[in-house]
Amino acid sequence: xxxxxxxxxxxxxxxxxxxxxxxxxxxxxxxxxxxxxxxxxxxxxxxxxxxxxxxxxxxxxxxxxxxxxxxxxxxxxxxxxxxxxxxxxxxxxxxxxxxxxxxxxxxxxxxxxxxxxxxxxxxxxxxxxxxxxxxxxxxxxxxxxxxxxxxxxxxxxxxxxxxxxxxxxxxxxxxxxxxxxxxxxxxxxxxxxxxxxxxxxxxxxxxxxxxxxxxxxxxxxxxxxxxxxxxxxxxxxxxxxxxxxxxxxxxxxxxxxxxxxxxxxxxxxxxxxxxxxxxxxxxxxxxxxxxxxxxxxxxxxxxxxxxxxxxxxxxxxxxxxxxxxxxxxxxxxxxxx
Numbered sequence: 001x002x003x004x005x006x007x008x009x010x011x012x013x014x015x016x017x018x019x020x021x022x023x024x025x026x027x028x029x030x031x032x033x034x035x036x037x038x039x040x041x042x043x044x045x046x047x048x049x050x051x052x053x054x055x056x057x058x059x060x061x062x063x064x065x066x067x068x069x070x071x072x073x074x075x076x077x078x079x080x081x082x083x084x085x086x087x088x089x090x091x092x093x094x095x096x097x098x099x100x101x102x103x104x105x106x107x108x109x110x111x112x113x114x115x116x117x118x119x120x121x122x123x124x125x126x127x128x129x130x131x132x133x134x135x136x137x138x139x140x141x142x143x144x145x146x147x148x149x150x151x152x153x154x155x156x157x158x159x160x161x162x163x164x165x166x167x168x169x170x171x172x173x174x175x176x177x178x179x180x181x182x183x184x185x186x187x188x189x190x191x192x193x194x195x196x197x198x199x200x201x202x203x204x205x206x207x208x209x210x211x212x213x214x215x216x217x218x219x220x221x222x223x224x225x226x227x228x229x230x231x232x233x234x235x236x237x238x239x240x241x242x243x244x245x246x247x248x249x250x251x252x253x254x255x256x257x258x259x260x261x262x263x264x265x266x267x268x269x270x271x272x273x274x275x276x277x278x279x280x281x282x283x284x285x286x287x288x289x290x291x292x293x294x295x296x297x298x299x300x301x302x303x304x305x306x307x308x309x310x311x312x313x314x315x316x317x318x319x320x321x322x323x324x325x326x327x328x329x330x331x332x333x334x335x336x337x
Contacts, residue, residue, distance in 0.1 A: 025111040031161040033203060033227045037297065038161075038259050048115065048261060048299035049335050050080035051313065054306035055121070056101040057089035064317065065101065067108055072319050073305060074112040077332030081114045082263055082301050084121035084167065087138035090146065099153060110159040117263065117301070118154075118202075119164035120146055123211065126166060126187060128177030140187070148194050155200035164205040164231060164263060165191050168212040181217040184209070185224070192225045205261065207231040208251070211278075212264070213238050215251040222258070229259035234289065236267050236281035243288050252296060261299040265289050266311040267324050274310020286327045294335070302328045 029040040037045050051073050059065040073081055083105055090098050102118070109116050122138050124131030131137045138146075147163060154160040165188055171179055192204045206223050208215040212233040223230075232251035239246040254260050267281040268274060293300050302324075305313050313325040321329050 025107075028110060028113065028115060028158050028161075030158040030201060031115065031203065032201075033229060033259055036255060036258055036260075038203075038229070038299065045297075046079075047297055047335075048080040048301070049332055050078035050082065050114070050301045051076065051305045051332075052082045052084060052264065052301055052303045053105075054304055054309050055084055055086050055089050056105055057086070057093050057098065059306070060101055065105065067111070069305075070105075070108040070112050070114065074114060076329045077334075077336045078114060079336050080117065080161070080299075080301060081109055082117040082119055082164070084119045085146075086121045086135050087142065087146075088135040095149065099149075102153075106154070106157060106159050114159075115161040116159050117162040117164055117205070118150055118160060119167055119263065121167045123168040123170065125171050125176040125179050126169065127179040127183050128171075130176040132170070132172065132176070144191060144194055147191055148198070151195045151198040151200035151202070154202060155198050158201075160202050162205050162229070162261075163195060163200075163202045164207070166207060168233065169207055169209055170211045171209070179209075181209070181221060185217075185221065188223055189225055192223070192228065196225075203259075204228045205231045205263065207233070207263075210238075213250065215254050216249070218254050218258070229261055230254050231261055231263050233264040234262060235265070235278040236285040237278035241284075243285075244292055247292060252292065252298075255296045255298050259299075260296075261301070262289070262293065263301045264303040265300050266303040266313075266328075268311035269323055272311070272323055273315070274312060276310065279311045283327050286324070286331065290331050290335070302332075 031038050039045050056065055106116055120143060122136040124136055126140060126143060129139055150163060169184060171177060188206050195204060206228060212231055215230055215232055234247060266279055267285045268279045269282060270280050307315055311324055312322050314320055315322050
């Protein structure tokens with residue numbers, strides 16, 4: 001008798017021989033920039049609200065880079081998912097094998113109707129090549145080569161809507177050297193030039209200083225490239241309550257002129273697993289950040305859909321929501337449905 005696997009193979013071959021088409025997920029509408037908004041090719045405005053995965057390398061090693069994981073993300077109400085690619089994982093797994101992970105993840109996201117952000121997940125000073133921890137270490141050459149590879153590979157894949165060029169720039173009060181906004185701007189503009197050289201339509205996302213929180217420099221000296229968007233990571237401890245007026249001064253004003261996406265938000269109770277600076281807060285932060293974003297048409301992505309990394313959204317692989325998971329699951333389902 002045929003095994004279960006052999007029966008599946010036999011059925012697939014029979015379908016192919018008979019000329020029966022195998023259904024493929026429908027292509028997602030290409031996303032473009034129109035003024036300060038993201039729009040589809042038909043001109044419909046779209047606000048993104050979604051979830052961060054942990055590193056695909058980590059999830060695959062844990063046995064959870066699979067359809068169940070992406071189905072759960074969709075059930076939570078997301079319309080976008082962010083893949084944080086750590087430079088150390090990119091090197092240790094090897095480019096070809098890591099691209100296979102990304103291919104699989106993009107295919108599973110596409111099947112669920114989820115757009116994708118590919119994020120070069122480094123923290124530190126790319127100019128000085130000094131970083132917060134070994135997992136974030138990279139070089140300018142490696143960073144440029146990464147985006148050159150991504151641009152060639154995914155230039156025609158509409159599911160991949162965004163390239164987040166560098167996760168969290170910081171000089172860490174001088175401990176990681178120096179970098180002026182003009183120097184950072186030049187690095188980002190060169191990266192965008194490389195991406196565009198391959199006629200890649202993914203929208204570049206540019207973060208500001210202070211671990212991607214501060215975008216004040218944009219007011220006088222924006223990135224000199226068209227069809228881009230900006231990023232902030234406004235975790236609750238970056239400012240004191242009430243947050244809203246400070247958010248407007250630090251990054252919210254950008255949304256008046258350019259598309260803005262908060263690619264990391266989230267909170268953790270002081271006694272919750274993994275609680276650390278700058279994420280400690282409560283549901284009042286959730287209320288404030290989601291209300292503020294809704295009023296200004298700002299997109300957001302919650303950190304992180306994993307039970308080990310923090311602030312975690314669920315506590316076990318049954319996807320039992322954590323405290324912030326309960327909050328943001330409801331927020332996503334309300335906003336996106």
